Amino acid sequence: MRFVDEYRDAEKARALAAKIAALCEPGRHYKFMEVCGGHTHTIYKHGLEDYLPESISLVHGPGCPVCVLPMGRVDDAIALAEQPDVIMTSFGDMMRVPGGRGSFFDSSAAGTDIRMVYSPLDALKVARQNPDKHVIFMAIGMETTTPSTAMTVLRAAAEGIENFSIFCNHVMIVPAIKAILDSPDLRLDGFIGPGHVSTVIGCRPYEYIPAEYGKPIVTAGFEPLDILQSVYMLLQQLADGRCEVENQYSRVVPWNGNTVALRAMAEVMELRPYFEWRGLGFISHSALQVREKYAAFDAERLFKLPGVRVADPKACQCGEVLKGVLKPWECKVFGTACTPETPIGTCMVSSEGACAAYYNFGRFSRQRVQEVSIESSRV
Amino acid sequence: MTHQDTSQQQADWAEAAVAKHAGAKPDEDAGFPTHAPGTEHAGREQLVLERIERARRARPRVREKLITLAHGAGGKATQSLIEAIFLDAFRNPLLAPLEDAATLTAGDARLAFTTDSYVVSPLFFPGGNIGDLAVNGTVNDLAVSGARPAHLSAGFILEEGFPVADLRRIVESMAAAAAAAGVSIVTGDTKVVQRGKADGCYINTAGVGLIPSGLTLGVATARPGDVVIVSGPVGDHGITVLLERGELDLDAELVSDTAPVHELVRGLLDAVGPDVRAMRDATRGGVATILNEVATAAGVAVVVDEDSVPVRPEVRGACELLGIDPLYVACEGRIVAIVDPGAADAAVAALQAHPLGASATAVGRIIEDPPGLVMLKTGFGGTRIIDLLVGDPLPRIC
C-alpha cells in the first residue's frame, strides 16, 4: 500500500533507533506524551517501544474522544436511541462504551435500533431510506471528524431532510493539552502532536505550547517510522536547545490547516461554555454544540435528555491513565475487574485507549520480548 | 437542552464488578514498595501480568443477561458461552475436547460427527451462497478431523414469503457442492416461520465421516518446535460478505473462498500424515481464534510472523479502511495445520500441489513460553499479542 508500507520499513527503523539512542544524554530520562489515541494504537500494534532506549518513555494522553466521554453522556445517547421511532447511528468504536446502565451493544441486544456506520453521510442515507423514522447520528470525535459532521448537517439542510439530527459530542484537542500542561502531576519533555487533527486546525494552534510552557511539539504521522522520526526530531530540538512547533507529517498536514473545514465547523457549530471530560473534569470552551440556525438538526434540542452525571466507579483510574500519570497496568482494576471483555472504563474499550492497547498488544514483560525475538528469528 | 445536573448517580454494574474482584483477589498490594506512579517498576508490572493470567484462567462465566451479537462472533464471548452454558450442562468426555468434530466409536470404526448452522447475510454473495457454504463448512469440519466426509443432514428454517426460486438456487448449489465433495445428503428437515423471523433462510447441517485407523489429531498435541502452516490468503470470505451487504459502499474484486478442502487435506495426510498434529478450518473469528485455541489447549505459545501471512491486497485495503485485523476475519476454504518441524517443507509442498493450497506457507511456530499466548512478530520487527477476539470486529474511528 502506497504511503503506508514505506513507513513501516524495519531497516529504516533500526537506523532511526540508532540515531535516537545516540541523541540521548547519558543519565537523562525523557518523557514524551503522545496525545492521539491513534498514536497509542500504532505504538502498541507495531511494538514500537522495542525500538526505543530505556531512557525514553512514551506517555499516553487524552486524545481519544471515545475515552473522554463521561458515562452520563453515554446514558443520554442510549436514552435518545430508546425514543420511539428513532434509529441511532454510530461509529463502531462507540458500540461497547459503557454508560451507567450499559452500552449501545447491550441496548441493541434489548431491542433498540442502533446501527453502525462508517461515515456520517451513511447515517444521512439511513434517514433518506427511512422517512417514517428519525435518525440520530452519534457525533463524536475531535477536530479530525468534526468537519465531516458539519458537512453532513449542511448537506441535510441543503436537501431539506427533516428526519435527521446529530447528538453533538465533538471535543477539541487544544484545551485538553492545556489541561495536561496545567496539571501539576506531570513532568513532560515534549509532545508528539496529533497528526490528523492538525490537517484541519494546522500547526499554529500549538504555538502556545513552546511559547508559554517551554515544551517542544512535533506533529506526527501514524506509521511507525513517522513516530520514530518525531521522537528523533524532539530529541534534536532538546539537544540544540530549540523549543518550537515542527511538522513531521508535512506530506499530509498543511501548516495553516484546512480553511474550508474550519469554515464548515464554524458555520454549523459553536463553542459550549464548558464540557465534562472523563478524567479531566469540566473544561471551559473545549467542546462544540449545534448553532441555533441548525436547531432542526440538534438532537439535544429536539429531545429531552436525562442529563444526569454518573460518577466514575471509585476504583476506575481512567482519569489518571488519560493524563499519562498512570500506566495502564498501574490501575488497580486493570486486567481483573476491567478487561476488554468486561470494561469498567473507556480506556479499555476503545481500540485506541491506552489500556486496551496495552492489554491487547503489549501485555508482556520486556524480558519475554527479548526471548521471543530470539526464538522467532529462527522461524 | 441538557442541564448538567449536579446530582450524581453511580454505575451499579461497575461498582458490583469491582467489588467482586476486590473480594476475590489475594492481598498482594500489601508489601508493595510505594513508588511514584509512572516510574519504571518491573517487579510490580510482572505481578500485575500474573494477576491477569490468573483472572484469564478462571472459570468462564456469562455475565450478560441477554445474548448479544458478540456471542456469535467466534471470539471470547462465544467461547465463554460454550463453556459456561453448553459444556456446563451437557458435560461428557466426547464433548469436552471441543474440537471441530466429535470422535465417536462404532464397533472397531471411529467416526467424526459435526454440526454447523448458517445464518449468513446476504444469502447470495460473490463466490457462493448460504447453501454451498453450509455443505462445504460441514465437509471441512470432517476433513480437518481426519475423516473421509460421507453423509450430511440438512435442516432448513424458512421465512414466510421467501421466494421458492431462491430456495431452488440454494438447494441446487448444495447438490453441486455435495457432489464435488463426494458426500450425500441423506436426511433433513424443513420448518417455516412467520414473516420477519428468519431473515429468508437459515440452514443447519450435520455430518459424519470415517476416520482411518491410526490417525489421531488434536490441538492439544501441539508441542514446542512445531510449525504453523496456512493453506492460502486469509479473510477473503468475511470481507466479501461484509462488502456485499452494501452498508459500507465499498467495492472490490473479491470472492468468497468457500470450498471443500477434503482433497487438500487428503493430500497433506498422504504426504506427512503421522507428522500432522492437528488441522482446523478457519471460519468465524479467523486464524487468530484457531491459534488461541491451540495455545490454550496445548499450554504452549504461538509466534506468528506477520509478513508471512498471505493476505490479498483488497482484503488488506478493506481491513485498513475499516480498522480490522485480517487475522480475525472469517475464511471458508482455508486450513491451519500444525506439523512436526521435520515435515514442514513436505507439508507445504503437499498443500501447494493442490489448487486450493497454491499459496500455502509456513507462518509461525510453537514455542514453550509464555503458555496460552499468541504473539505476532510485526513486519516492523516489534512484537504484539494476538488475543481472542472481543466483541464483533468493529470499524475503528478516531
Added chain:
Amino acid sequence: MCLGIPGEVIEILPDQPDLAKVDVSGVKRAINIGLLTDDPPVPGDWVLIHVGFALSKIDEQEAKAAMDFLIGIGQAYEDEIAALLESRIDERQ
C-alpha cells in the same frame, strides 16, 4: 488518532462533483471531497480519507522529502556499521 488512510483518486463522479471514487489497495469507495474545494483533487492525486471524506491532499514532494530523509538516515547507519566493521578488522591486524 483518527483513522485516516491514503487513497488514490480514480474519478470525479460526473453528476456529483463533490464526490470522487478512490482506490485503497484495490478497494473502491465513493468519498466526499467537499472539504478540498480550495484545491480540488484530480484523478491520480492521493488524498487522506477519514470517515468518508477527503481531509487533505497528500503532497508527493513532501512525501519524497520525508522518504529521502529516512533513506539518508538508513545510509548513514549503514556507513557507520561498515566503518565499525572496518575498524574491527584493523584492530585484529
